[in-house]
Amino acid sequence: MRTHTTRRLLGALSVLATLTLTATACGSDASDTGAGDSGPKDINAALEKGGKVTVWAWEPTLKKAAEDFEKKYPKVDIELVNAGTGDKQYTALQNAIAAGSGAPDVAQVEYYALGQFTIAKSVEDLSPYGAQRYGTSFTSGPWNAVTEDKAIYALPMDSGPMAFFYNKKVFDKHHIKVPTTWDEYVEAARTLHKADPKIFITNDTGDAGATTSFIWQAGGRPYQTDGTNVTINFGDEGTQKYAATWQKLLDEKLVAPVSSWSDAWYKGLADGSIATLSIGAWMPANLTSGVASASGDWRVAPLPQWTKGDKVSAENGGSSLAVPKAAKNKELAYAFTEFATTGAGASARVAQGSFPATRADLESKAFLDTKFPYFGGQQANQIFAESARNVGADWSYLPFQVYANSIFNDTVGKAYVSSTKLTDGLKAWQDASVKYGKDQGFTVNK
Amino acid sequence: MTTSMTTASTEPTPSPTGPRAAGTTTPPRARTAAPTRRKRRPHTPLNPRPSIPLTLVTGLVLLYTLLPLAWLLINATKDQKGLLDSFGLWFADDTHFWDNISRTLTYDDGVFVRWLLNTLLYVAAGAGGATVLAVLGGYALAKYDFPGRKAVFAVVIGAVAVPGTALAVPTFLMFSNMGLTNTPWAVIIPSLVSPFGLYLMWVFAAEAVPTELLEAARIDGSGEVRTFFTIALPLLVPGTVTVLLFSMVATWNNYFLPLIMIKDPDWYPLTLGLNAWNAQAQTAGGEAVFDLIITGSLLTIVPIVAVFLLLQRYWQSGLAAGSVKE
Numbered sequence: 030m031r032t033h034t035t036r037r038l039l040g041a042l043s044v045l046a047t048l049t050l051t052a053t054a055c056g057s058d059a060s061d062t063g064a065g066d067s068g069p070k071d072i073n074a075a076l077e078k079g080g081k082v083t084v085w086a087w088e089p090t091l092k093k094a095a096e097d098f099e100k101k102y103p104k105v106d107i108e109l110v111n112a113g114t115g116d117k118q119y120t121a122l123q124n125a126i127a128a129g130s131g132a133p134d135v136a137q138v139e140y141y142a143l144g145q146f147t148i149a150k151s152v153e154d155l156s157p158y159g160a161q162r163y164g165t166s167f168t169s170g171p172w173n174a175v176t177e178d179k180a181i182y183a184l185p186m187d188s189g190p191m192a193f194f195y196n197k198k199v200f201d202k203h204h205i206k207v208p209t210t211w212d213e214y215v216e217a218a219r220t221l222h223k224a225d226p227k228i229f230i231t232n233d234t235g236d237a238g239a240t241t242s243f244i245w246q247a248g249g250r251p252y253q254t255d256g257t258n259v260t261i262n263f264g265d266e267g268t269q270k271y272a273a274t275w276q277k278l279l280d281e282k283l284v285a286p287v288s289s290w291s292d293a294w295y296k297g298l299a300d301g302s303i304a305t306l307s308i309g310a311w312m313p314a315n316l317t318s319g320v321a322s323a324s325g326d327w328r329v330a331p332l333p334q335w336t337k338g339d340k341v342s343a344e345n346g347g348s349s350l351a352v353p354k355a356a357k358n359k360e361l362a363y364a365f366t367e368f369a370t371t372g373a374g375a376s377a378r379v380a381q382g383s384f385p386a387t388r389a390d391l392e393s394k395a396f397l398d399t400k401f402p403y404f405g406g407q408q409a410n411q412i413f414a415e416s417a418r419n420v421g422a423d424w425s426y427l428p429f430q431v432y433a434n435s436i437f438n439d440t441v442g443k444a445y446v447s448s449t450k451l452t453d454g455l456k457a458w459q460d461a462s463v464k465y466g467k468d469q470g471f472t473v474n475k
Numbered sequence: 476m477t478t479s480m481t482t483a484s485t486e487p488t489p490s491p492t493g494p495r496a497a498g499t500t501t502p503p504r505a506r507t508a509a510p511t512r513r514k515r516r517p518h519t520p521l522n523p524r525p526s527i528p529l530t531l532v533t534g535l536v537l538l539y540t541l542l543p544l545a546w547l548l549i550n551a552t553k554d555q556k557g558l559l560d561s562f563g564l565w566f567a568d569d570t571h572f573w574d575n576i577s578r579t580l581t582y583d584d585g586v587f588v589r590w591l592l593n594t595l596l597y598v599a600a601g602a603g604g605a606t607v608l609a610v611l612g613g614y615a616l617a618k619y620d621f622p623g624r625k626a627v628f629a630v631v632i633g634a635v636a637v638p639g640t641a642l643a644v645p646t647f648l649m650f651s652n653m654g655l656t657n658t659p660w661a662v663i664i665p666s667l668v669s670p671f672g673l674y675l676m677w678v679f680a681a682e683a684v685p686t687e688l689l690e691a692a693r694i695d696g697s698g699e700v701r702t703f704f705t706i707a708l709p710l711l712v713p714g715t716v717t718v719l720l721f722s723m724v725a726t727w728n729n730y731f732l733p734l735i736m737i738k739d740p741d742w743y744p745l746t747l748g749l750n751a752w753n754a755q756a757q758t759a760g761g762e763a764v765f766d767l768i769i770t771g772s773l774l775t776i777v778p779i780v781a782v783f784l785l786l787q788r789y790w791q792s793g794l795a796a797g798s799v800k801e
Contacts, residue, residue, distance in 0.1 A: 085738070087754070087755075087758055087761070088759075089761060089762065110739055110740065111740055111751060113754065114755075114761075115758070117754070121735075124651075125651075128647070129651075131656050189759065290756065292558075292756075295559055295756070295763055296558075296559045299560060300559070311760050314759070314760040315759065315763065318761075318762040318763055319555070319756060319763030322560055382760055
């Protein structure tokens, strides 16, 4: 029942999003000139003067960052607003920017969605505020995601290098070795499902974020963006490698038809019927709070490889903090963004369970030595940190990835519910994305 | 069935069959009394012929309606762990019902209570205001003749046909320009307009308030305002309660309007708040609180169920008014 309403609602929202996307495309000039760079950015003066900073974010550890910031700068009032999660927040943000009022001073934007706001010039370039000095503070994946040429459109808040989470109890029971390649993974899927038809190696009903991450890891680079020149091509070798392997799983019905993040998903993770997850390094927090009953069952391993012996990883999820051009007090907004994403602010958030995008935190001994009782005392951060170092370079998302992801289930999603092949689905996704890009005024090549 | 028929044929006189059978107690007829009894009992509209398929369908519908409610009640007794580990339609090993309620009310600094108060405010101001406006407008349209009445009628009927969802985006842009988004006004003001309520009150007032009565009042020297409050209003009570009930349910369940208007969780109604808790489970690092969502949902429907039970007799008489010639 609930999913049904959500579906319908999402449908309505995506219409809204499309409407507003068009609106911003037309109205971007106004917000561009309206902001105006007024001399040097005196952040300290702004901090002394004080004021209110509205932050739209859903990331839970920002609460701690806001408290610490207010303690340090008593004249500044941080108002944390959860304006929705993911695309719901982007829709709201687009609406507020289009309407010319109600935009926050700081907004959480996932890396995949940032392009939508940078291309419309609706977020502030943070380099004049001094953000360029953090060039080497962040790991390369997230840093590449927030920078374009010399502009810095946001500061990385967390990251999601991928790792392989598996239910050791289930693996042990059925004598399965942890797969190191995706071929072994498919084998493991077969063995598991044969041994107990209720057990699936993983769940998948078509998830744009996961698919792009797998393609990323396989070496595919379907999206290339250079300003308004965009290339979309799912024909490359990496993509084909991913599609061929995943097609096997789908053909043999080896993945559970359960959507990630649903209550059924949490249930599957708890009772062992979903035996593994290949997902971002932020997952431990969700497992610990959401699947408490399976504590001790799970372990972490490096992501299976496409070629034996390789050590390649990819990012899955992760968000940045951006300052919308429509922000009222940009100096203060930047000050908070800087505080929450770097230095002590970032470390405090990492201590609360956020996965770092900062090298210092990622390499700190305390972080690497942390034992996870949930994973039977395993020092899982060492695996995550290595994954962060091995993230494949040069990945980029589309400037309209939010839209592209919203049509994923209408195109690639068919491979999960009908006899459509994944490659055909990807082709359909490519065509629909190309068409949308052209309609939005991009030069799109296949 | 068979047993009762045999009893009836062997013992002619007894009559569990009612007055009719008692009146015809001659022995020869008695043999057939039982089978024909069914035929002779007239099937009036108030005593319709029982139909097995219909009963089955009704039973299914009943099950379909009650099952989610039963599920909600059962699962409100489980904690997060129990929800994932136990069968959905039966209780877990241990019950957490009261614990769940207290946690729902205190989680995240008691934000649920705040949402409950917000919802009450929206319902009181929005649905209450909508009812007042509908009663005043409906009465005026039914009982006063003035130029443009037909135009008003056309507009109202047209407005009933436009779904609120279609108006959401324009309404949002309008309120945004007025700087009213993110304030309670953005939810209350649109809720004040209820074309359906107006139409209902209009039809109801036309039937329930005899024009002759108003004329009599005027002749006796009563002013229009006094006439309305002392004569018309008491007659309009059933209709008013109906409209109130409709607007209350609509405002209580309203989701889309607050969704686009309100970004500040401090002004969320319960519908949005519960959804925000649900969305929390769908984010990296977010805490899954399905147990609190379920208990919260249960708490959310309790007031509306109570209101419905209290007001439903008015509602029934209200809807039936004017449907039969008296």
